Amino acid sequence: MTLTLTHAHGDRVTVAHEATGTELFAYVYRPEAAWEAPKPYLHPVRTLSGAVVTDYRPNDHRWHKGLQLTASHLSGQNLWGGNTYVHGEGYVALPERIGSMAHTAFEEVSATGDRAVLAERLSWHPHGGELWAEEERRIEVGGVDPDAGSWSLTWTSAVTNRRAEPLRFGSPTTHGRPAAGYTGLFWRGPRAFRDGRVFTAGADGGDLMGSQADWLAYVGEHDGRDGHATVVFEHAPGNDHAGEKGTHPAHWFVRSDPFAAVAPSWAFHEELVLDPGDTLTRGYRVHVADGAWDRERVAAHVAGVAW
Template identity: 35%
Template structure:
């Protein structure tokens, strides 16, 4: 693919509608991202807001939700499996004492209100407040969340591509439980290379066996647990046989950055930020934790040049997002 073409920003008109349960973002009237903020999932799946479907500007879906193998996977969502004694990921919980077990500890992230939805030249930003509660309804975390949908410059777009956009995501978590919380993962509880928990994406079935890429090169499952400022995944769609790319970019101001990535190509395609992969992070009252990311949704595959250019454009968008 060409990598020397001048960067172009697609000029599609972005808009958003609210049906009382979900926000739907459109580009020139075509849906590209739906954010369900009032889910109806069972408690076992740790109900929480999520993005699904996510669709490229060219019209290809790049998420699935409630797959039969892990029904608690929800497109793209902020999800944490080991929050003290609570599970905000869904499904069974892994601990040293029990390994995987159903512990009746599946909490919920409940939408309180949108504190603002703003249109700007850069894109559309929503600010949201949420309360995290334990399975029995007790308060655990108060979260202030923001996310923005923005079109990106994409100088490497080829004939099969329709360009790229990014979802900028920011979470600030405050401990309201009355006791210190240590946030970890199955790996911090002793399960090797299972450090999932963070902003997590589940890709279509046809993406299984796709390719990861970061600034050092390309590969598959060997990217599990690696650290890099950005990481991209390219997969192929059934029927259309086109490719699409999803890339994660971490804000350098995040605690511990660059943090590890949870990256899997075999079994099924998934990718997620994993700031609690190998070590627990304390969340103390009055000492909130803030994490920021950009998730790029791009038509077409990427070579090293285009991947780096998309990551740079997303990093610039994060830097300009006050």
């Protein structure tokens, strides 16, 4: 179950599973088009059998790139990409609001046995280039199970406000558009995954937008090859997504029509305010599996993997 790692410096890091010969994902950190709010992303992400479960620059949203961390409304700036939602006007081209999340350095890039690690430092900037935030990001790959046809990655980001005033994380919904609370970690699925099955431990489909749950699963069917894949998104316990400890609650942004997308939103119903010098830390696990898993199988798998 050995994982291997290839680093094309200045461009990407690729992690592969030696036994199957499958490249599980590429982490691309080279800068891209300014209009698309440059930031690192994972694409393509594949199942152990080699099926792709992410999309890249689809014609409806060129700034959707695999799995990435986003900030659609950040103190008046757009670190998401493309047009900016303005209440009463809809989506407006405001290039002077498009910012970026820039790769600064890797602290660790390693693969040993059945585990791979990417530890990275990034800086967040508005359109003018000032330093607004610094991020420490850690992506760990493991849990490779050829018998189950699955593997997992854990994504942890710690974002520190470097401004002299609060950073306000919002979304189109906090700015007046219903059911568009995307911000934070964001996954865009392949076009073939449209109309896939979406469920949590206690609900299905249309009931999930803006809801809360420990995990959410998306099952899609491939084009070009037979079969399905299941992608499961899971909150770290420390996220306190339900808000019992007084921290800002998270809610699921999820769509299966007109495209497949999932985000455990940082600011679905209300803004998240990060004071100067404070750090926002969030962790997630993404399980990637061959086949159409049902609720019972997903629940058992999630329960069997300790944080």
